[in-house]
Amino acid sequence: MSVGTITDARVLMKGNEAIAEAAIRAGLQAYFGYPITPQSEISEYMARRLPAAGGVFLQAESEVAAINMVYGAAGAGARVMTSTSSPGISLMQEGLSYLVGSELPCVVVNIMRGGPGLGNIAPSQADYFQATKSAGHGDGRNLVLAPSTIQEAADLTILAFDLADRYRNPVMILGDGYLGQMMEPVVFPDARAPRLAPTWATTGAAEGPVRLINSIYLEPDALEAHNLRLQEKYRRMRAEVRVEAYKMDDAEIAVAAYGIAARVARSAVDRARAKGLRAGLLRPISVYPFPTEAFADAADRVRVFLTVELSAGEMVEDVRLAVEGRVPVRFYGRMGGAVPTPPELLGQIEGTLREVSVR
């Protein structure tokens, strides 16, 4: 299968490959990455396909180098991305901070695996805090999109490049090992032509004033002003809140889950409905900005939230902040690559409903 022969028909593809193909179709001009399971297929796909599509593929010596190559290429005006998995994202934190500080657009894919430390190569959602709370050191933020299907992974990858440009900010695709490895049918849009370098990019100052890509502001007042401007940008980013409400209209219990956990939760909600339980699913698609309003609205209607994650409980904190104590927020998580089954979650839904009924 080559870039040129993939048509608009549905193709069966691994999540990692679909992300890579979507990025190429979004007009990707450069990819820099370092191998790490369970996302190495992205690098491999790029190595095979990107040069033929007119882009640059380069295997970096480390994730540290990869994210800084992204910085250079983004600053030079190219549409650029990298991809990695959890330990690699830790190494990229420094670069992410510089990218947000210098306001450079790029796409960073994190196909999360189990931690802490070397952990394992199984699916996980334990990088939620790292993704959503800060882009490295300082007060910077990534815009973070969390796909739940392979089609959505492809669609959000294309959207991510446009949002990165719109806000001059890194955009992260937050997936997990399941999403990266499993195969589903996916439809791609036509390939786009590469976009032109923005006027702020450092392309050589032949025709005008010199340009600077920079994140240092030595004077406290200047750095505070820069930060205030960034904070204003993050407020504007709230226009990008995306959330899916599934069977929420008359729900008594809202299951809160994103990514692969939401796939299992959806099945559990269907099973609960089949048993006459009024369960619904509230699925953040953007996890930063978090769909706070959708959760706050739901808190006025449901009796209880059940947050399900492949972690010790990270997104649940954002759910609690949104719900503001109006109804109980319960948590069920599996770790280390363990993924709950639909019957397992159905049991959690039933147990949670029993608990609030007794109260």
Next chain:
Amino acid sequence: MKQIFARPSSLAETPFTYCPGCTHGVAHRLVAEAIDELGIRGRTIGVASVGCSVFAYNFFNLDFQQAAHGRAPAVATGIKRVLPDRIVFTYQGDGDLAAIGTAEIVHAANRGENITVIFVNNAVYGMTGGQMAPTTLPGMRTTTTPFGRDPRLAGHPIHIAELLSSLGGVAYIARVALCGVAQIHKAKKAIRRAFQVQLDGKGFSLVEVLSTCPVTWGMQPVEAVRWLEEHMVPVFPLGEFVTPETKGRA
């Protein structure tokens, strides 16, 4: 009246803010003169590093990117790979290039990235107040080697020019010293040659520039230049280590 000396157009009007006697100003000027002479100002992009030269972009009249500590060769790689017809150079100190940035410089050189690196070696961390650098001489006192650098505990001065010369991707490696007019002329020639190598598409080029840091060395500027010549040059021999002509002969 005939003008015989002027500011290179690749230098900004901004006065240098370096300490008295610091050779960064000389190194900046040599780089700017080389860029002017080659007629490449409009298509050159510089990458500033972290250290005293963190504000290099203020002094050059060029497009610039500011890189994280040690990462300038990776940033330059990103720029050059997407803009292969532009001229890209990094300007890095010894802490930046030879300590925290060793992985990035080794692999950029080994890949033969067609970039130019100006490597300023003054044997000390200047910006942070005179701590030991990877290039600090044995016995040399710094704020973190108060009794002199003991190689048994703190390692040996690292020889970047020699180290990189063994790599397949390098096309030009030279070490020069900013001590005296003759040496400064040689430095200028090496810097210009490094940029020419990049213009010719031959691969990675680096000029290690032995420099002074009178303030952290605790010396008067003239004394510092003399110290550079008498103590640093014997440890860090000058010359061209790799040229496109000698490449592959070893």
